Amino acid sequence: MTGPELAAIRKTAGLSQAELAQRAGIGRHAVSYWENRPSVDLRAWAISRMAKVLELPKPPALGWRLRSTWERDLEAQVEAAFIARVIRLRARTEAAAAKRRVICEAKTRKGTPCRCKSEPGKRRCKFHGGKSTGAKTPEGRERIGMAQRQRWAKWRAERLNNYQA
Ligand SMILES: [Zn+2]
Structure with missing residues (x-):
């Protein structure tokens, strides 16, 4: 079975990645990891959890016993590394968004859009509310x-x- 086939089975079941992950009791990144693999290892832990929710082919009967501990450790490490990469990438995207400056374009008294740069991570410049999000206390x-x-x-x-x- 390939990753895209696994994704197709999930979609046929009418589940999002997050829903499948929740029902299987695994992380959402584990679902996206396997769906992006060229081939799915039916003996992998996360896949065995998904099989409880989805109708997946049975793993080869002898395979589990024959696989060595270091093989399983390696697989867990690869999976963990992928998840760490996804999390790092998202943190970087969020950090970039927090620093991004755009053109304010608030309507000025002349009626023209403001040409100032916004405050980092905000839509408006310091003159048009970029510094403040309004009163909070009653x-x-x-x-x-x-x-x-x-x-x-x-x-x-x-x-x-x-x-x-
Ligand atoms: Zn402005």
Whole structure:
């Protein structure tokens, strides 16, 4: 059996990688590891767990006993190395995203998009909210809400005056 065949069996069962991993009691990376292999070892531990959820071919009967301990250790090491690589790669992607700077493009008073660079990992520049994600405490939220209510009340009063004048 090949990795893509294993993936096809999983999809036929209507399971995502994460769902299969959860039901089999293994890590999600173990599922993606085997689905990306050119050939699937039916005697591997993770595969034996998947076989409890999916209908996989039976492993060769004698194979398990004939395989030496170091063979199984090697397989576990290869699998662990792959999982470590996936985790490292994801950490690097996340670190890059946290440092990424884009063009702010907030609407300026002129009506044109802001050309400043955003704060690292944020969408907006330091002038357009890149430094702040807003009030968090109940007091802070109440304070900003009050300021906005006063601002719009003033705006409505002025509009009424202009209308009557
Ligand atoms: Zn800006």
